[in-house]
Amino acid sequence: MIKVQSDIFDPGAELNNFMQGRTDMGAVVSFTGHVRGQNDISALELEHYAEYTETEIGKIEIQAQRRWPGIHTHIIHRYGKMKPGEPIVFVAVCSAHRQDSFRAATFLMDSLKTRAPFWKKEISGDKGVWIEPKASDYAAEKQWTNKV
Amino acid sequence: MTRIVFLGWLKEMAGCAERQVELPSLATPEELIAFVAGDNQSLAEQLAEPSIRMIINKSVLAGKTLPDTIEEVAFMPPLSGG
Structure with a gap:
């Protein structure tokens, strides 16, 4: 499932919902990227090609x-303005065994980037970079090119 | 009419996020860039950079041949999501 949205989300709730009712998946790996409040950043603005x-x-x-094969995935990517500490991106992968989940989650994030x-755009005061x-x-x- | 979209920081250089234009008959991506940039020389140079991808009708333009019908052109600078 893929969601592209401006609304903030709850990574814990997303993970729980994603795994709800799955009895054949022995592993789940999730990653959440957050806005880092460095260099006096007051907000981060993400634009996308809708x-x-x-x-x-x-x-x-x-x-x-x-x-x-056999993995299930859940991807959320936000756009718009967000504050330090807020989640930007979420990836969850579940599989029968842990290695596929770890690898696929890393692949998804590396590819999304x-x-x-x-x-x-980093916003500091009235300036944006x-x-x-x-x-x-x-x-x-x-590293993922032609490699499984 | 054709929708021209400037993504990321290109919109600041172009002075707008998008605009509608009536494209003349164009043969190459270079001609398309020249038409879109008009007399904005710095924009023309930037759009011609290899790092700027041209997305035509929602597909990356590979090669030097423009499709017969162009409904939308987006200029895409290097991505920084995730």
């Missing part, structure tokens, strides 16, 4: 499900 975002995240999700159409992607993010995503 109609395109879910399609692109959907491609990433399908790739994960093909690499690790470099392939989901979002742009971050667009965030450039980091080389380490590309390196993390590249």
